[in-house]
Amino acid sequence: MKLKSILAGAALAISAATGSLADKTKVGFVYVGPVGDMGWSYEHDQGRKAVDAAFGDKVETFYVESVPEGPDSERVMTNMALKGADLIFTTSFGYMDPTINVAAKFPNVKFEHATGYKQSDNVSVYSARFYEGRAVQGHIAGHMTKSNIVGYIGSVPIPEVIRGINAAYIHAKEVNPDVQFKIIWIYDWFDPAKEADAAKVLIEQGADVVLQHTDSTAPQAAAQAAGNVITFGQASDMAAYSPKPRVSSIIDNWGPYYIARTQAVMDGTWTSTSTWDGIGSGMVGIGEITSAVPAEVKASAEALRDSLADGSYHTFTGPLNKQDGSVWLKAGETAADYGPEGLAEMLFYLEGLDGEVPN
């Protein structure tokens, strides 16, 4: 016992000494999936690599992948903080409360939590307006579907995912009033077996467009096997499946944000902020629309993308009703980010969608 504690003390002293000698800024990343998922966690890791490339010897980055949401993530974050991390990015919604808890214990470590809404003195929140990309996907889906059935693989019923479904639906309906959405929830961000099964079932029930809010390429593979079905890359380009089934994609681009925040920690100018950027700032990218999409649809989708980027059009512009028929936005009104009816806590479907939002 004694020997063990002496050794542990010595190890701590050495790591503290080398840490201060090198004077590197240490940046930790917590990922919900494997870095090789080719989706969400892959893009966060690209952001980490961008930080490495931008600062070279001045930073040291490290990551832990496939960390389950919930208590186990608290252990991982605590470990990172004990290892001397100056800045920790926790990159999934379910890390929200663990991040707040760990941050309270380490007031000198800065935390950045992705897609959540709880801030504190040393916890910033950041997210991307993925729903802007969903609007473009919905637009293409509405034009492309022949069966008028669009399948949607939902991950976890949180506001971010619900916003995406609503955004895709209203823009599909705008160009195709007969369109119908079928939604399957798999209650996970990354489970290729379940994602594949869900995609197959949607296709069997007549869907010829499959949208996914899950992180693996399994639905793309299922669509390819089925033949006449189109899909969209999620979080990452998933270009291995283009030009068909993947006809476009939402690409998360975290690099510039991660570099800016690391710089802020180095300069000592870091403060707790809330960032929510979309297509305009480049945080959300729209992957190349392939030749499987007719030229005029491609052109109108790109026009929609550009109007979202320059702010001349808001994804959620009234008149829009909730699923029960009550008015959400009056004509010409746009959705607020925060507040009881705001986008940040959107947990309701819009008029025309079937089914209920699961609890």
Add this chain to the structure above:
Amino acid sequence: MDLSAISPTLLVASLMVAATPILLAAIGELVVEKSGVLNLGVEGMMITGAISGFAAAVLTGSPMIGFLCAALGGAALSVIFAIITQYFLSNQVATGLALTLFGLGLSAMLGQSYVGIKPPASAKLDLPLVSDIPVIGPILFSHDFTVYAALTLVTGVWWFLKYTRGGLILRAVGESHDAAHALGYKVVRVRILAIMFGGACAGLGGAALSLVRVPQWTEGMTAGAGWIALAIVVFASWKPARVLLGAYLFGGVAVLQLNLQAAGVSIPVEYLSMSPYLITIVVLVVMSANRSKSALNAPAALGRVFHASR
């Protein structure tokens, strides 16, 4: 809600695909248990098969070589179990559990560089005319190799156990290894062969998952399928035909749950996901309530260590 969107034909066809991995693993484990050995390492052998098959298929570009390597990979892992339990006479339950943990770790390590890669597509049976017959075509004549392999194996195992001398010896070893030994049968050899067969089947089941059903490699992708296979063997009271029934029932509920969701039925999915396990528990309770009957079905020497003293 729109139940008419669910096509019974496609439902049956896709439940056959969904059930194939567990069916393969379960029929292998049935043979192992019939020889009197309880190998709880099915999950570990499955996932080892999943990655060996995936890696081989990616490297060679041939799914068939992938399936072959998956069977070999599963069998190779089971040899470890066979040596430890048959020669060093270790406890089978503990060794089997260790094998599962080892298999999960080993596969995660082997699979490091295979995450996110697309495997070569395995061909589906597509007979002109026959595959296009309504109802029967999609159900019987339009699957990939693994579905037919699984059905062939079930039939083969049933025939082997019931009608062949080898099957009789295997069952004798599983019922009373002392008596079989006294008659001059090589108990240890029979059991090692049975264990390897079980390993190969589990490996094939894993490859059915990583090469056909998903198809992709992810760490821990079997997600408990091996344990379900073990439960199905007991559920089936060690009868091959009932293993088939159990596996299809299980696959059916899994597929039906997604179908109902897509059709907009508002049953909480948790209940449906739970139901196959509940049925298994109920069957186990019913079986153990009637001691005499279950004693007839379970191999009498199941899980007991054999040591030839003479």
